[in-house]
Amino acid sequence: MADLTCNFLGIHSPNPFWLASAPPTDKKYNVLRAFEAGWGGVVWKTLGTQVKNVSSRYSAVNYNGSKMMGFNNIELISDRPLEINLREITEVIKEFPDRAMIVSLMADNNRNAWHELIKKVEDTGAHGLELNFGCPHGMTERGMGAAVGQDPGIACMVVEWVMEAATIPVITKLTPNVHSVVPTGRSVVKAGSNALSLINTIQSVTGIDLDTFVPNPNVGGKSVFGGYCGPAVKPIALKMLATLSQDEVTNKVPISGIGGISTWKDAVEFMLLGATSVQVCTAAMKYGFRIVEDLCEGMSNWMEEKGFKTINDFIGRSVPALTHWEDLDINFHIVANIRQEKCIHCGLCHIACEDTSHQAIKLAYGDPYNTYTIIEENCVGCNLCQLVCPVDNCITMVEHRVSPEYVNWVEWQKRGLPLNDH
Amino acid sequence: MAIQNNRLSTEQYEQNFRDIDPRFESSTAAKVEANRCLFCYDAPCTKSCPTHIDVPKFIKQIATDNVKGSAHTIFISNIMGAGCSKVCPVEKLCEGACVYNLLEEEPIQIAKLQEYSTLKALEENWKLFERKPSTGKKVAIIGAGPSGLSCAHVLAVEGVDVTIFEKEKKGGGLMTFGIAAYKVTPEFCESEVNYITSTGGIEIKYNHELGKNLPAGRQGITLPQLKKEFDATYLAFGVGETRPLKIPGEKLEGVVDAIKFIYELRNNGYSSVPVGDKVAVIGMGMTAIDAATQSKRLGAKEVTLIYRRTEEEMPCTEYEFNLAKLDGCEVIWLASPIKIKGRKGKVKSLVCSRMKLGEPDASGRRSPVGTGETFTLDVDMVIKATGQAPFEKLINKLKIKNAKGKISIDSNGATNIKGVFAGGDAVNGGKEVVDAVEAGKNGANAILKYIGLR
Ligand SMILES: Cc1cc2nc3c(=O)[nH]c(=O)nc-3n(C[C@H](O)[C@H](O)[C@H](O)COP(=O)(O)OP(=O)(O)OC[C@H]3O[C@@H](n4cnc5c(N)ncnc54)[C@H](O)[C@@H]3O)c2cc1C
Ligand SMILES: Cc1cc2nc3c(=O)[nH]c(=O)nc-3n(C[C@H](O)[C@H](O)[C@H](O)COP(=O)(O)O)c2cc1C
Ligand code: SF4
Numbered sequence: 001m002a003d004l005t006c007n008f009l010g011i012h013s014p015n016p017f018w019l020a021s022a023p024p025t026d027k028k029y030n031v032l033r034a035f036e037a038g039w040g041g042v043v044w045k046t047l048g049t050q051v052k053n054v055s056s057r058y059s060a061v062n063y064n065g066s067k068m069m070g071f072n073n074i075e076l077i078s079d080r081p082l083e084i085n086l087r088e089i090t091e092v093i094k095e096f097p098d099r100a101m102i103v104s105l106m107a108d109n110n111r112n113a114w115h116e117l118i119k120k121v122e123d124t125g126a127h128g129l130e131l132n133f134g135c136p137h138g139m140t141e142r143g144m145g146a147a148v149g150q151d152p153g154i155a156c157m158v159v160e161w162v163m164e165a166a167t168i169p170v171i172t173k174l175t176p177n178v179h180s181v182v183p184t185g186r187s188v189v190k191a192g193s194n195a196l197s198l199i200n201t202i203q204s205v206t207g208i209d210l211d212t213f214v215p216n217p218n219v220g221g222k223s224v225f226g227g228y229c230g231p232a233v234k235p236i237a238l239k240m241l242a243t244l245s246q247d248e249v250t251n252k253v254p255i256s257g258i259g260g261i262s263t264w265k266d267a268v269e270f271m272l273l274g275a276t277s278v279q280v281c282t283a284a285m286k287y288g289f290r291i292v293e294d295l296c297e298g299m300s301n302w303m304e305e306k307g308f309k310t311i312n313d314f315i316g317r318s319v320p321a322l323t324h325w326e327d328l329d330i331n332f333h334i335v336a337n338i339r340q341e342k343c344i345h346c347g348l349c350h351i352a353c354e355d356t357s358h359q360a361i362k363l364a365y366g367d368p369y370n371t372y373t374i375i376e377e378n379c380v381g382c383n384l385c386q387l388v389c390p391v392d393n394c395i396t397m398v399e400h401r402v403s404p405e406y407v408n409w410v411e412w413q414k415r416g417l418p419l420n421d422h
Numbered sequence: 423m424a425i426q427n428n429r430l431s432t433e434q435y436e437q438n439f440r441d442i443d444p445r446f447e448s449s450t451a452a453k454v455e456a457n458r459c460l461f462c463y464d465a466p467c468t469k470s471c472p473t474h475i476d477v478p479k480f481i482k483q484i485a486t487d488n489v490k491g492s493a494h495t496i497f498i499s500n501i502m503g504a505g506c507s508k509v510c511p512v513e514k515l516c517e518g519a520c521v522y523n524l525l526e527e528e529p530i531q532i533a534k535l536q537e538y539s540t541l542k543a544l545e546e547n548w549k550l551f552e553r554k555p556s557t558g559k560k561v562a563i564i565g566a567g568p569s570g571l572s573c574a575h576v577l578a579v580e581g582v583d584v585t586i587f588e589k590e591k592k593g594g595g596l597m598t599f600g601i602a603a604y605k606v607t608p609e610f611c612e613s614e615v616n617y618i619t620s621t622g623g624i625e626i627k628y629n630h631e632l633g634k635n636l637p638a639g640r641q642g643i644t645l646p647q648l649k650k651e652f653d654a655t656y657l658a659f660g661v662g663e664t665r666p667l668k669i670p671g672e673k674l675e676g677v678v679d680a681i682k683f684i685y686e687l688r689n690n691g692y693s694s695v696p697v698g699d700k701v702a703v704i705g706m707g708m709t710a711i712d713a714a715t716q717s718k719r720l721g722a723k724e725v726t727l728i729y730r731r732t733e734e735e736m737p738c739t740e741y742e743f744n745l746a747k748l749d750g751c752e753v754i755w756l757a758s759p760i761k762i763k764g765r766k767g768k769v770k771s772l773v774c775s776r777m778k779l780g781e782p783d784a785s786g787r788r789s790p791v792g793t794g795e796t797f798t799l800d801v802d803m804v805i806k807a808t809g810q811a812p813f814e815k816l817i818n819k820l821k822i823k824n825a826k827g828k829i830s831i832d833s834n835g836a837t838n839i840k841g842v843f844a845g846g847d848a849v850n851g852g853k854e855v856v857d858a859v860e861a862g863k864n865g866a867n868a869i870l871k872y873i874g875l876r
Contacts, residue, residue: 348461368470391525
């Protein structure tokens with residue numbers, strides 16, 4: 001087993017898998033079960049002024065028979081009395097001292113409220129604080145959550161209040177409901193936040209009941225915009241994470257990656273783009289805590305295959321591979337190739353290229369099986385065909401450089417090279 | 423040893439003849455399977471369906487909860503899509519061509535998905551077709567089997583007034599009277615016929631037989647009569663009884679025709695059908711398998727299929743063969759009956775010649791030749807299932823051009839007599855329901871052209 005231990009600003013956990021602040025971390029009962037199952041840490045469900053929730057609270061997007069590809073909620077922060085939460089946090093830390101205990105906070109919008117809350121939470125023995133600047137519903141209308149995270153100035157102010165009181169590491173959780181997470185990220189790091197985490201949920205309407213015409217979730221005939229998460233949001237979260245890893249201010253602090261992580265592969269991807277730990281919510285809500293077993297085993301096996309001794313050996317490793325469009329090599333060219341012995345003649349590559357791409361896949365009629373071949377001179381190398389092909393390694397993209405020299409777009413224009421090569 | 427009926431309890435009969443392939447229980451189950459479909463382009467399954475149902479489209483429609491659209495997609499190509507979903511030998515048709523086979527994966531359960539949509543349509547009587555206003559054109563159809571019904575439906579939708587003359591008192595043809603009882607129930611067959619005729623413009627006159635010398639209670643009709651009253655006629659009367667074996671002992675009590683045996687079973691109720699203790703079934707086609715399995719299910723103790731060639735040449739599908747094996751039927755390969763022995767007029771034993779395979783014949787299959795060796799099988803019942811004979815006499819009397827009783831038609835489905843068209847088993851000599859349905863569509867299109875509606 002590879003060494004999965006994680007050191008996040010001195011907060012140690014046996015593995016980098018934390019449960020995100022959400023219902024799975026809402027109370028002692030759940031968190032004890034999570035730790036028994038093997039989770040490395042938790043971010044306790046956001047504490048603040050106690051709220052009241054509605055029902056229903058959740059809705060989902062299913063895709064081609066796969067349930068909860070996207071998940072949506074209109075829940076608020078913890079609806080349990082603060083005192084009970086604090087007592088339970090203290091108890092859990094005693095029972096599982098080796099696990100990371102971070103507590104998520106969202107105080108009312110004034111300095112005193114934040115100071116008081118931080119004091120009480122630190123008394124539990126928690127290892128870190130996470131500032132919830134991301135909840136996109138319910139709390140924003142009260143000037144909290146995403147309303148803070150969407151305004152770099154307000155976020156800066158709140159972090160300054162927090163840093164006056166906090167003696168343990170502070171992680172600021174960013175909202176994705178912005179055109180870029182970088183301005184708020186920079187602003188809170190400059191204000192002293194020790195770390196960042198992202199993403200919180202994305203505002204959404206997951207669907208509408210076609211019989212009642214009410215969008216879901218349905219609360220007595222009405223609905224509101226909810227927060228979207230689960231596998232569907234992963235690509236967006238990865239992109240946002242990457243922008244923080246590329247920025248010279250935000251990449252100085254550790255980042256906890258969140259958003260659609262369901263498997264060890266997802267987790268590895270977040271870490272390759274700079275996350276030191278990862279947080280999971282939807283996948284646990286769909287399958288329960290037992291998924292942590294394969295998260296650990298899968299990551300460990302992969303690390304051993306790649307020769308990585310600790311997670312620090314690969315954190316951030318893919319960041320340099322992300323560049324600007326202008327820097328891409330225009331002379332790099334690939335052409336599709338169909339391995340006929342693997343082809344099952346479904347025709348999906350043909351119809352995709354024929355109808356929507358470059359008419360580069362020839363169809364020869366057969367009964368019942370057609371034969372499909374690439375017309376190399378028409379192929380632009382978009383690899384749509386490979387993406388739609390249902391058979392592994394049937395369509396391969398073969399390198400056919402236009403010329404050996406690296407030429408990017410800027411250079412291309414400078415030299416006045418031709419545009420219409422297709 | 424004796425032939426007798428009423429061998430089992432009502433529960434046992436029910437158990438033995440219940441649907442062998444139950445439908446999807448829930449929309450979830452259907453959707454899990456529907457979502458496996460790759461949605462192939464120019465799909466091999468569609469090409470391998472004689473009626474060319476747009477299979478990927480109807481399956482996708484199940485996945486999107488558009489079951490009505492799905493049923494419509496099926497029915498515009500095959501109005502007997504419900505029946506076909508239960509009786510088609512899919513391993514050699516759509517499912518046999520599914521690209522998953524090439525991945526060594528189970529093919530999509532196309533038939534079961536087809537059943538899912540079409541049964542809903544039948545049960546909820548979805549109105550999926552709107553008949554055009556009557557054009558005043560009249561077409562007569564002989565036979566309310568799959569081919570006749572399919573032809574009638576296309577014509578009726580186009581505003582033709584169709585009259586079907588059917589010699590039996592029920593519709594559906596061999597679907598109702600021939601196909602194994604564990605594939606389709608009489609209630610299902612009736613509901614399918616009713617669904618097809620519910621579009622309007624189709625009148626079925628039962629107990630009306632084309633030809634002469636009718637038994638009491640049956641109304642005769644003649645071709646000249648039809649030609650006078652109707653703008654065109656479509657012959658879809660199928661094929662007749664089993665070919666005779668032409669061996670000694672064929673007239674003994676206990677030698678029965680598979681088609682008649684199954685007709686009784688489908689028509690009269692299981693308990694009334696007599697079956698032997700030890701039954702020999704001659705042949706290895708679909709009918710032979712149906713006769714063998716259903717003899718066993720009626721309570722026969724031993725059932726043996728006798729076939730002249732080997733497993734490689736057998737005309738039934740692997741699926742059907744497995745049904746027989748699972749029912750405990752035995753097969754004797756390379757054996758040909760030469761004599762049925764009897765005592766007091768009743769079957770006592772069957773004498774067979776052992777065969778070996780010689781040179782390939784016209785069908786490309788190696789033909790069996792006798793080895794001179796014989797053996798005797800103790801049996802009390804012999805079921806002949808060696809292929810149905812066409813209505814050669816009738817067809818010759820009608821002066822319709824034919825090849826050994828199979829009606830000859832041109833590429834338009836037309837016979838040598840002007841205004842008379844034909845299709846289905848009567849033309850192809852006996853294939854599957856789905857082929858008969860396609861023939862009906864083609865016939866209808868030819869007729870529409872002939873009567874000036876296309
Ligand atoms: C035992 C058996 C099992 C089979 N199993 C299968 C199966 O599992 N799957 C499958 O796809 N196919 C099966 N078939 C074949 C299938 O039933 C036929 O191919 C199909 O029914 C042919 O349709 P048709 O309309 O051409 O003829 P038929 O179904 O034979 O219909 C002809 C109709 O015409 C009527 N008729 C006949 N003569 C006259 C007349 N002179 N005047 C008026 N009416 C007349 C008949 O009563 C009948 O209703 C089976 C056949 C048999 C015999
Ligand atoms: C029901 C529900 C409640 C949530 N409540 C909180 C919360 O109180 N505080 C918080 O910071 N994030 C909250 N989140 C957001 C999650 O912590 C997490 O950022 C988001 O779900 C993305 O991760 P995932 O794709 O693994 O679910 C909640 C999410 C869900 C589904
Ligand atoms: S790579 Fe793109 S252009 Fe080339 S064959 Fe595939 S789909 Fe067509």
